[in-house]
Amino acid sequence: MSAIDLTKKLVNFNTVSRDSNLPLIDYVATYLDDFGIKSHRVESPDGKKSNLYASIGPEEPGGVVLSGHTDVVPTDGQDWHTDPFMPEIKDGNLLGRGTCDMKGFIGTALSLVPEMNSLEKPIHFALSYDEEIGCKGAPSMIAEIVDKLPPPQAVIVGEPTGMKAITGHKGxxxxxxxxxxxxxxxxxxxxxxxxxxxxxxxxxxxxxxxxxxxxxxxxxxxxxxxxxxxxxxxxxxxxxxxxxxxxxxxxxxxxxxxxxxxxxxxxxxxxxxxxxxxxxxxxxxxxxxxxxxxxxxAPSFLMADSPALSLLTALGVQPAKSHAPYVAEAGQFQSSGLPTVICGPGFIDQAHKPNEFIALDQLNQGEQLLRSVIQRLTRS
Ligand SMILES: [Zn+2]
The missing domain is CATH 3.30.70.360 (Alpha-Beta Plaits)
Known part of the structure; x- marks a missing residue:
């Protein structure tokens, strides 16, 4: 499935933070299972929501974590011109709740699974819940990742940054x-x-x-x-x-x-x-x-220099001129000792609003970057 189609599919699941994200998590688990990839859930205390993580490639240190939150902000009272959960392409943009923040990144990453077949170092997916209501979901999953997975060289938090590398956010x-x-x-x-x-x-x-x-x-x-x-x-x-x-x-x-x-x-x-x-x-x-x-x-994030940033700059990503205006899960990954950087397609100005969209060009750039990450981790 293409990055656009998979993003659309994820947007179809109404995962506003107050509701369950389990249908989406089930979908992703089945999708990965079809490629023979086992995923692990870390559920919320009430069992109504879940994180999901999965590893592809050899069980070795030096892999890359691709991190994204599955929940989205509500659409209540917003003036949408399209159905927010039925994404549409208009004038080179994909419209829908979560297209930009941040199912575009997750959909793109998942669409590239078929290309992750000869990895020398692993790629790990880390999908969380309840990010939009105070980054509540990720910590239990991050703890398990640190405990059970070989240490990665980088965590890429795919929040919308216009494909620049961001190394700080407030707590x-x-x-x-x-x-x-x-x-x-x-x-x-x-x-x-x-x-x-x-x-x-x-x-x-x-x-x-x-x-x-x-x-x-x-x-x-x-x-x-x-x-x-x-x-x-x-x-x-x-x-x-x-x-x-x-x-x-x-x-x-x-x-x-x-x-x-x-x-x-x-x-x-x-x-x-x-x-x-x-x-x-x-x-x-x-x-x-x-x-x-x-x-x-949620803790603040500041990692001016890290293997995560070096990885991205080596792949041609420019560092952003300023830090993120929003809070993200990067501080939680940093607090657990993982080299982290924020970089993803789309612009935060287009998120959380009615008629949220991601430019197809941004989605494309995200795909190019992830492809070069895969190449770097692949046997030559
Ligand atoms: Zn976000």
Missing amino acids: MVTLKTAVQGHEAHSSQIHRGVSAVMTAATLVTKLNAMTQELAAATDTATGFEPHHSTIHVGIIRGGTAINIISRRCEFQWDIRCIPADDPKIILDEFEKFCRDEILPNMKSIDPQCSIDTQITAS
Whole structure:
């Protein structure tokens, strides 16, 4: 099957992160099995999703891991002109959810399996779930790869980079803060503690902290923006205009450059809550509380020099001028001691949006690169 056809096939599976990816994983396992390739699953704790990894070629060190996530972001509320899960080619582009991020890369890699028949060093596939909701799936698979496979020379994370080699991305911690106040009539603000108003103070504090990080960070970090950021994405609270709200929750993230430690940022926030906010709240009702939980985290990535980068540059890939604006699984591979680089077809600007697409030319360049990786690992 061609790279385009296999990409289309993968896009047909609706693998939005909230749903199961098992039909896609079954499909890939069967596809590999037809070539006599055994694959291994590493399932989510509830068994509804799975990673899959597989090795082709001799069981030897020095192979290359091709890594991709199988989940995609939702299409809800987006203005699509085509069915997002029925990909179509229009004006030299393949349209559909996940074509760019990142089933184009996975489909291309899988389509080249028939050409991986005389490998001297192995090629490993590493397909994950739940990347889009905090890189939650990959760690259990990476642990198994490190444990069970001979050490590879390179991990190529095929996120869309326009086929440039990217050697850095920010880390991310996602959090949920729940504020518990004390209900009263809205005319009696001296008798209640508003969870909504308290949350607003905390959000303002987080905003100020981002401004401080921006001012304190050297502008030449290679990241855009150059500093670590804090952003609140969801806030919910209150029941009526005239009730001082008892509960308010907000969800936020810290995206850290490698030089910053998210724990220090979180500690500053916790200290502010403890010292500046909670005493006043508790003077009205000792039950009042502010509780912050980490819901997901992924480490930052920075590998300016590695065998993974050398492999790609030897094959003619240009290093990118800046680091990735997004968080990916590269930091998790790096944390496990694996030489890693991000390089894949398509551009991130075309991902996550309605009418997501990948240019066929990009898909083609991805295919050329993977073909030269295969050649390099093949007996001459
Ligand atoms: Zn992605």
